[in-house]
Amino acid sequence: MITYPTPTAIASSPIQEQIQVAMQAVESAMHEAVNSEVQVLRDASRHILGAGGKRIRPRILMLTYLALGGTDMTYAAAPAAAVELMHTASVVHDDINDHGVLRRGRPSVNAIWGRTFALLTGDFLFTAVYQLMAPYRDLNKLLARAATALVEGETLQADAVKNNIFTREVYARIIALKTAALFQAAGEIGARLAHATEEQAEALSQYSYNVGLAFQIIDDILDITGDESKLGKTAGIDLQQGRGFGAVKDDKNGAAPDDPIESIKRKILKGNRLQEARDQAAALVDMAIAMLDVLPENEAKNELVQIARLVVDRDY
Amino acid sequence: MITYPTPTAIASSPIQEQIQVAMQAVESAMHEAVNSEVQVLRDASRHILGAGGKRIRPRILMLTYLALGGTDMTYAAAPAAAVELMHTASVVHDDINDHGVLRRGRPSVNAIWGRTFALLTGDFLFTAVYQLMAPYRDLNKLLARAATALVEGETLQADAVKNNIFTREVYARIIALKTAALFQAAGEIGARLAHATEEQAEALSQYSYNVGLAFQIIDDILDITGDESKLGKTAGIDLQQGRGFGAVKDDKNGAAPDDPIESIKRKILKGNRLQEARDQAAALVDMAIAMLDVLPENEAKNELVQIARLVVDRDY
Numbered sequence: 001m002i003t004y005p006t007p008t009a010i011a012s013s014p015i016q017e018q019i020q021v022a023m024q025a026v027e028s029a030m031h032e033a034v035n036s037e038v039q040v041l042r043d044a045s046r047h048i049l050g051a052g053g054k055r056i057r058p059r060i061l062m063l064t065y066l067a068l069g070g071t072d073m074t075y076a077a078a079p080a081a082a083v084e085l086m087h088t089a090s091v092v093h094d095d096i097n098d099h100g101v102l103r104r105g106r107p108s109v110n111a112i113w114g115r116t117f118a119l120l121t122g123d124f125l126f127t128a129v130y131q132l133m134a135p136y137r138d139l140n141k142l143l144a145r146a147a148t149a150l151v152e153g154e155t156l157q158a159d160a161v162k163n164n165i166f167t168r169e170v171y172a173r174i175i176a177l178k179t180a181a182l183f184q185a186a187g188e189i190g191a192r193l194a195h196a197t198e199e200q201a202e203a204l205s206q207y208s209y210n211v212g213l214a215f216q217i218i219d220d221i222l223d224i225t226g227d228e229s230k231l232g233k234t235a236g237i238d239l240q241q242g243r244g245f246g247a248v249k250d251d252k253n254g255a256a257p258d259d260p261i262e263s264i265k266r267k268i269l270k271g272n273r274l275q276e277a278r279d280q281a282a283a284l285v286d287m288a289i290a291m292l293d294v295l296p297e298n299e300a301k302n303e304l305v306q307i308a309r310l311v312v313d314r315d316y
Numbered sequence: 317m318i319t320y321p322t323p324t325a326i327a328s329s330p331i332q333e334q335i336q337v338a339m340q341a342v343e344s345a346m347h348e349a350v351n352s353e354v355q356v357l358r359d360a361s362r363h364i365l366g367a368g369g370k371r372i373r374p375r376i377l378m379l380t381y382l383a384l385g386g387t388d389m390t391y392a393a394a395p396a397a398a399v400e401l402m403h404t405a406s407v408v409h410d411d412i413n414d415h416g417v418l419r420r421g422r423p424s425v426n427a428i429w430g431r432t433f434a435l436l437t438g439d440f441l442f443t444a445v446y447q448l449m450a451p452y453r454d455l456n457k458l459l460a461r462a463a464t465a466l467v468e469g470e471t472l473q474a475d476a477v478k479n480n481i482f483t484r485e486v487y488a489r490i491i492a493l494k495t496a497a498l499f500q501a502a503g504e505i506g507a508r509l510a511h512a513t514e515e516q517a518e519a520l521s522q523y524s525y526n527v528g529l530a531f532q533i534i535d536d537i538l539d540i541t542g543d544e545s546k547l548g549k550t551a552g553i554d555l556q557q558g559r560g561f562g563a564v565k566d567d568k569n570g571a572a573p574d575d576p577i578e579s580i581k582r583k584i585l586k587g588n589r590l591q592e593a594r595d596q597a598a599a600l601v602d603m604a605i606a607m608l609d610v611l612p613e614n615e616a617k618n619e620l621v622q623i624a625r626l627v628v629d630r631d632y
Contacts, residue, residue, distance in 0.1 A: 036464075036468055037468070038468045038471050038472055038475070039475075040471060040475055041467070041468065041471050090439075093435055093436075093439060096435060097431075097432045097435060097436075115413075116413045116474050117471070117474065117475075119409055119412060119413060119435065120409075120413075120467055120470055120471045120474065122439075123406075123409060123438075123442070123467045123470075124464065124467045124468070124471070126439070126442050126443075126463075127442075127460065127463040127464040127466075127467050128464065130446055130456070130459075130460040130463055130464075131457075131460040131461065131463075131464055133456070133460075134454075134456035134457040134460040135454075135457065137453050137454075138450075138451075138453075140446070140449070140450035140456060141447075141450040141451065143446075144443065144446040144447040144449075144450040145447065147442075147443040147446055147447075148352075148440065148443040148444065148446075148447055150443075151357070151436055151439045151440045151443050152352055152353070152354045152357065152440070154436055154439075155354050155356060155357050155433070155436045155440070156354055158432050158433065158436065159354070159355075159356055159433075
């Protein structure tokens with residue numbers, strides 16, 4: 001099974017060393033950005049950042065930067081940190097709306113500090129994004145657009161749940177807005193920081209957008225197949241047996257999760273659609289990888305290929 | 317009684333006509349910025365914007381711009397709209413945390429659309445701020461810093477309420493962060509948009525900061541004296557009689573509002589302190605007006621003097 005590299009494993013080649021340096025710079029930038037004098041904001045922000053996460057968005061940004069010859073890790077790390085903090089802000093606010101008590105294996109900010117401080121911590125992370133990006137002039141336009149898209153996507157999702165209009169078309173629109181737009185900004189910002197040509201910037205924008213769509217589709221599949229374990233079955237077995245998720249749908253009353261979003265994801269991705277969704281994610285990743293042809297051959301490009309493949313070939 | 321100019325009253329002199337044009341441009345910029353394709357975000361944003369408000373922050377920005385010879389209203393209107401939307405975002409989130417059901421005489425976003433959509437509408441307004449400001453390069457630094465300060469101030473306030481550490485020093489720090497910082501950004505952004513000298517920009521920054529402090533002090537006094545009417549007394553009579561707010565403090569159990577923030581403001585501003593606070597606000601306004609000496613003599617400068625005076629001489 002392919003897993004994301006861990007710090008102890010990655011210092012094995014020059015590119016892995018570069019990535020390690022890059023991602024360490026991102027962590028430093030994030031921690032510095034949330035170093036508020038207001039203790040609860042600092043503590044709550046550090047709590048959610050300290051819980052880790054895949055850091056896939058800043059990793060893509062740093063890799064598109066490296067792949068185009070960028071060398072100033074500190075310069076690129078601040079926008080990469082901003083992208084991750086934008087995602088983190090939305091996660092903190094999500095946990096308020098969804099009453100989430102666990103996040104990344106830790107109690108959510110909401111669970112520890114309560115709703116008021118979780119709301120303010122999310123707001124604070126938004127403003128930290130803004131502060132980090134402020135010196136980056138026109139690149140602000142890219143992240144601002146993605147930030148609006150993210151909130152619009154979250155809102156469409158909440159609206160779809162409330163009004164029970166969760167069609168596949170609505171689902172496609174939601175994931176484009178709430179996930180793919182921020183991935184897209186990450187890839188394009190990394191490219192533009194490294195003075196990409198318009199063609200390269202556009203291609204890396206498309207690469208990241210498609211990786212983002214695939215990432216969210218797989219995330220939703222994992223959410224659902226993860227729930228299956230509650231039914232005493234493992235997802236892997238169901239999938240190996242070709243039953244996909246369809247086997248579960250009729251057990252709805254017996255074992256459906258009480259989260260309406262989960263239940264709706266089940267409807268969207270039921271039956272053959274689970275395999276269709278996997279196929280779609282795989283196709284998106286293939287398209288993404290094809291976009292990388294604009295890049296010179298180098299190790300960072302290979303890493304971008306690898307990340308895209310990992311997105312569909314992961315179990316967490 | 318002096319009141320804020322109304323559209324029908326202000327077209328009486330060239331500067332009033334300019335201000336009317338300027339503030340209309342701000343309204344247009346705000347409405348365009350919230351014109352999301354996601355209906356609930358558009359509706360909720362328009363609802364809160366349509367409820368009006370004093371628009372004092374964008375007015376200060378437009379006036380510092382005009383006072384320094386700025387002429388492109390559309391160019392200055394977008395940052396002014398961003399400043400007002402930043403304030404509006406915080407208001408929408410405030411109403412979630414305080415369970416506010418009325419805002420500017422209308423039901424709050426929270427009351428109409430519920431907590432989830434109010435949270436997302438506030439987030440959306442933040443991102444609209446970001447989008448409006450993105451083309452304004454280094455001015456983003458000013459608004460980003462103010463945005464962080466605003467959230468820090470709101471957090472300190474919530475923390476002070478929770479832990480009952482609402483001293484005058486804490487109060488001073490809260491109003492500096494949650495209110496004065498955004499006023500300050502407004503004045504300085506207007507100045508810099510008009511290519512102010514460093515001395516002018518700094519002076520207008522200080523002007524706006526002090527006006528912001530005075531504005532918040534008076535706002536808190538009005539909140540409290542407004543409550544007095546519930547006790548069957550009018551604030552004006554109490555103040556004329558020199559009793560200030562001290563007369564109320566012993567009636568606490570009988571008629572105290574259930575909002576902990578209101579109750580705490582009462583503690584801070586009780587007794588002689590009400591008059592002290594009024595005096596302090598008046599002194600801040602005097603200092604603010606003195607800062608305007610850096611400006612050439614013109615009608616916009618006179619309007620800035622007038623706004624500062626209105627801040628302490630108002631009843632709403």
